[in-house]
Amino acid sequence: MVNLKNIEYDLKPLGQIVQKIKTNDYSLADDAALRRAAEALRARAAQGGEEAALLPEAFAFVGEAAKRALGLTPHDVQLMAAAAMARGDIVELATGEGKTLAAVFVAALKALYGKGVHVLTFNDYLAARDAAWMAPVYARLGLTVGHIAESMDRRARQAAYGADVTYLTAKEAGFDYLRGFLAFEADDVVLRDFRFAVIDEADSILIDEARIPLVIAGDEPSQVEIGKKLYAAVARLRRGRHFAADENDSNIYLEDEGIAFLEEQLGLGDLYDEKNLELLSKLNVLLQAEYLLKRDVDYIVRNGEILLVDEFTGRVAKNRQWSDGLHAAVELKEGLAQKTQGRIMNSITLQSFLRLYPGFCGMTGTARPAAAEFLKFYDKSVTVIPPHRTCVRADHPDVIFTHRAAKYRAVAGEVKKAHRAGRPVLVGTGSIEESERLAGVLRPDIPEIAVLNAKNDAEEALIITDAGRLGAVTISTNMAGRGVDIRLGGSRGEDYDKVCALGGLYVIGTNRHESVRVDDQLRGRAGRQGDPGDSRFFVSLEDELVVKYGLIDRIPAKYKSIKQEEPLDNPAFARAILRTQKYVEAQTFDAKTTLFKYAQIVEDQRRLVHKKRDDILFGRAALSILERDDPDGYRRLLAQVSPEEFRRAQKQIALYAVNQCWSDHLLYVESLRDEIFMLGKVRGDPLTHYNERLIEGFELLEKNIRAAVLRAFGAVAVRDGRIDLLEMGIKGPTSTRTYLVHDGTEQMNLFGAVGEIAASAWSAPLYLLNMLFESWKRKRKS
CATH class of the missing domain: 1.10.3060.10 (Helical scaffold and wing domains of SecA)
Structure with a gap:
C-alpha cells in the first residue's frame, strides 16, 4: 500500500540547510540587536523576500529566541523536521523529539509575511498549552499569538484569528468556516483568508478523522420521531429467532418470525405495505441501536447525553452524533430525552476543509504507514527524521492465547510482576469496557491504578504525564493522552535513574488494532529520546480482529477446540495477524x-x-x-x-x-x-x-x-x-448548533462496495432495500 517514492529518507539536503542555519549565530547579540534583526526579517518578508532565502536566518533567530525565552536548545533533527515542513511535507518525528518546538520554526517563518498561520492541534488543551508555552518565542520576532477554545464567543475568536499565529483544533477551524456561511454581516465572520496550516498529529487529523462531516444546523425541528411503543416492540426481539446479524455484527436483518412478531405487536397488517415503509426505516435504526451499538464501547452516557467514543483514540468524540435517526434511537434505548438534529444548513468533511488551505504541512510519529493516503488525498510526501538519540526500546513478539480469559490473566500477571519491581506500566486497551474490566481485576493488588478512558478525558494530560513515575500503572483506551509526553521518573523526572535501571516504561497492548499505525502509536509511548523501554502485545484467538476478518477460519482445526492457559508457540499466528492488518488497511484505502x-x-x-x-x-x-x-x-x-x-x-x-x-x-x-x-x-x-x-x-x-x-x-x-x-x-436561524456526523466506515463501505451491491441488489434482504428506498423517497420529497 505504501508508495516508497513519496517517502524521503535522504536527509543530506536538509542537513545542508541546517549548516546554513548555524552560520547565522545570534548567541552574542544583545536584546536590542535581536529586536533590530527581527525588524529586518519582517521588512524583507514584507518586501516579498523568498521564504527559502529567509529560512536560515529566521530559523536561527527562532532557535536563539527559544534558548533565551524557554531555555530550550533545538536539536538538528528538529531543524531538519522544520525545514521539511516549511516546504510542505508530512514529517515523521518520533514521540518526545520536540514536535511542539519544531512547529514554531515553520509557523514563525510563514507568519512573517503577515497573512496568519494556523497551528492545528489534537485538542483544546494542547492548543491553549502550546500557545501560552511558545508565545515568548514568537514575541521576540514581534509576532502575536492567539488560541481558540470551544467556549469562546465571536469577539474572542476574531481577536485570536487576528493574531499572526493561531493555535486551535481542526474541528474548531472547520466549524468557524461553516458559521461564516450563515453570517449576514461582514463583521460576523471570524476567519480571515486561509494562508498556511501546521498540523500536529497529522495522521489522526488528515487520515483517521478526515471523512468525518462537520455540520452546522439551524433550529428547525427534526423530522425524526421514534415512539416508545415502537422501541418496546423492538426491544422484545430475540437474536436467532426474530433477527440475525452477520458474522461481524455490522449488519442486522429481520427473520420471518421477527416480521410476524412486529406485525402482531404493532397491529400493522403487512409490514411491507407501502404505508409502512417509513416505519421500516425507523425499525432499522432501532435494531442497530438496541443490538449493534454497545454502551461503554461505542458510546457512554454522561449528564443525560449520549457521547460517542472515538474508535481510534478511546476519547469522547465531543459534539459528534449518528445520523438518520440512529442517535435518537440510542437516546430512546437509554431512556433519555430525544434532541432535535435540526435543519442542516451546511457541512464539510475535515479532508475537504483542510484542502482549502493554500499550503499546509504536518508532523506525527507514525507517518510512513499512511504515506500512500497522504499522497493520494493531499499530494504530500513523507520525510522520515531519525530520533535525536537512537531508540533502544525492545519491541517483543506478540504473546498469543487460545481464549480471552487466559489472555487477561496473563496481562494481569505481567502487570503485577512489573509493579512489584517498581517499573511503570502503560496498558493500552481496545474499549472503555475492557479498561474498566482490567482495572477491576488489578485494583485489589494495585489500589492506586490510574484509568484513562473516555469517562475522564478532562484529566488525561495529568494522568498520562505521570504514567512514567516509579511503580505507576496506567490503563488507557487506545491512544488517549496523545500529544502529551510520558517522562520517566514522573512529571518532574525525580526518579529518572531508578526507572531507567528497571528497564523504563513497559507498554502492554491487550489487542491488535485494525490499523498498524494505532499499534505503533501505543508502542511509541516508550523509548522517548533514547530512554529504555519495552512493548508487547497480548492477543487471543477470540479477539475482534481475529474473529471479524475470518482469521479464525484459517488456523489449524486443532487450535479451534482447545483452551489452554499457556501461550501458543507458533510464530505463524503473529504473521497471520500482521497480514490481516495489512489487508484491512488496503481495503480501507480502496x-x-x-x-x-x-x-x-x-x-x-x-x-x-x-x-x-x-x-x-x-x-x-x-x-x-x-x-x-x-x-x-x-x-x-x-x-x-x-x-x-x-x-x-x-x-x-x-x-x-x-x-x-x-x-x-x-x-x-x-x-x-x-x-x-x-x-x-x-x-x-x-x-x-x-x-x-x-x-x-x-x-x-x-x-x-x-x-x-x-x-x-x-x-x-x-x-x-x-x-x-x-x-x-x-x-x-435564531440558534445554531455544530456537531460531527459519525458515519465513518459505514459510509466508506457504502461507496466502496457499490459495484458489488449493484450486482447482488436483487438478492439483498427485502427489508434493507425497503428501508433504503423509503429513506431516499422521503429526502427527495423534502
Whole structure:
C-alpha cells in the first residue's frame, strides 16, 4: 500500500540547510540587536523576500529566541523536521523529539509575511498549552499569538484569528468556516483568508478523522420521531429467532418470525405495505441501536447525553452524533430525552476543509504507514527524521492465547510482576469496557491504578504525564493522552535513574488494532529520546480482529477446540495477524479512494457557492435579479424606499436565498447517494450517473436561488421607508448548533462496495432495500 517514492529518507539536503542555519549565530547579540534583526526579517518578508532565502536566518533567530525565552536548545533533527515542513511535507518525528518546538520554526517563518498561520492541534488543551508555552518565542520576532477554545464567543475568536499565529483544533477551524456561511454581516465572520496550516498529529487529523462531516444546523425541528411503543416492540426481539446479524455484527436483518412478531405487536397488517415503509426505516435504526451499538464501547452516557467514543483514540468524540435517526434511537434505548438534529444548513468533511488551505504541512510519529493516503488525498510526501538519540526500546513478539480469559490473566500477571519491581506500566486497551474490566481485576493488588478512558478525558494530560513515575500503572483506551509526553521518573523526572535501571516504561497492548499505525502509536509511548523501554502485545484467538476478518477460519482445526492457559508457540499466528492488518488497511484505502471520487464535484460546488456568498456578503457582487427579471416591480419598490435601503434588503435577501437553497441541495445530494446505493450499475456506471445528477442539481440550484429572491420581493413589506425583512420571513436561524456526523466506515463501505451491491441488489434482504428506498423517497420529497 505504501508508495516508497513519496517517502524521503535522504536527509543530506536538509542537513545542508541546517549548516546554513548555524552560520547565522545570534548567541552574542544583545536584546536590542535581536529586536533590530527581527525588524529586518519582517521588512524583507514584507518586501516579498523568498521564504527559502529567509529560512536560515529566521530559523536561527527562532532557535536563539527559544534558548533565551524557554531555555530550550533545538536539536538538528528538529531543524531538519522544520525545514521539511516549511516546504510542505508530512514529517515523521518520533514521540518526545520536540514536535511542539519544531512547529514554531515553520509557523514563525510563514507568519512573517503577515497573512496568519494556523497551528492545528489534537485538542483544546494542547492548543491553549502550546500557545501560552511558545508565545515568548514568537514575541521576540514581534509576532502575536492567539488560541481558540470551544467556549469562546465571536469577539474572542476574531481577536485570536487576528493574531499572526493561531493555535486551535481542526474541528474548531472547520466549524468557524461553516458559521461564516450563515453570517449576514461582514463583521460576523471570524476567519480571515486561509494562508498556511501546521498540523500536529497529522495522521489522526488528515487520515483517521478526515471523512468525518462537520455540520452546522439551524433550529428547525427534526423530522425524526421514534415512539416508545415502537422501541418496546423492538426491544422484545430475540437474536436467532426474530433477527440475525452477520458474522461481524455490522449488519442486522429481520427473520420471518421477527416480521410476524412486529406485525402482531404493532397491529400493522403487512409490514411491507407501502404505508409502512417509513416505519421500516425507523425499525432499522432501532435494531442497530438496541443490538449493534454497545454502551461503554461505542458510546457512554454522561449528564443525560449520549457521547460517542472515538474508535481510534478511546476519547469522547465531543459534539459528534449518528445520523438518520440512529442517535435518537440510542437516546430512546437509554431512556433519555430525544434532541432535535435540526435543519442542516451546511457541512464539510475535515479532508475537504483542510484542502482549502493554500499550503499546509504536518508532523506525527507514525507517518510512513499512511504515506500512500497522504499522497493520494493531499499530494504530500513523507520525510522520515531519525530520533535525536537512537531508540533502544525492545519491541517483543506478540504473546498469543487460545481464549480471552487466559489472555487477561496473563496481562494481569505481567502487570503485577512489573509493579512489584517498581517499573511503570502503560496498558493500552481496545474499549472503555475492557479498561474498566482490567482495572477491576488489578485494583485489589494495585489500589492506586490510574484509568484513562473516555469517562475522564478532562484529566488525561495529568494522568498520562505521570504514567512514567516509579511503580505507576496506567490503563488507557487506545491512544488517549496523545500529544502529551510520558517522562520517566514522573512529571518532574525525580526518579529518572531508578526507572531507567528497571528497564523504563513497559507498554502492554491487550489487542491488535485494525490499523498498524494505532499499534505503533501505543508502542511509541516508550523509548522517548533514547530512554529504555519495552512493548508487547497480548492477543487471543477470540479477539475482534481475529474473529471479524475470518482469521479464525484459517488456523489449524486443532487450535479451534482447545483452551489452554499457556501461550501458543507458533510464530505463524503473529504473521497471520500482521497480514490481516495489512489487508484491512488496503481495503480501507480502496474504500476511501472511491469515496474521494464521489466527493470531488460536491466540493467544487461548495467552493463556488461559498465564493458566491462571500462576494455578496463583502459587497463584491453586482446584485441585479429584481432589476433584470422584474423591472416594473423594481421601479415600484424604489418609489417607496431609498436606493441604500433597497441595496441593504437586496443583500440580505440574496444571502438568505443562498443559504436555504444550498441546504436543500445538500438534502438532494444525500438522497442521490441513497439512490446510487440502491440502483448501482442498474443504470450504468454509478460514479458517472452520480456526477451527471449532481451537475443537473447544481444547475437547478442557481435557478432556485433566483426564484427565491423573486418570491421574497413578491411578498415585500415596507414600513416607514424600510423593508421589513422579519415580516417577510427573511432571517437566519435564531440558534445554531455544530456537531460531527459519525458515519465513518459505514459510509466508506457504502461507496466502496457499490459495484458489488449493484450486482447482488436483487438478492439483498427485502427489508434493507425497503428501508433504503423509503429513506431516499422521503429526502427527495423534502
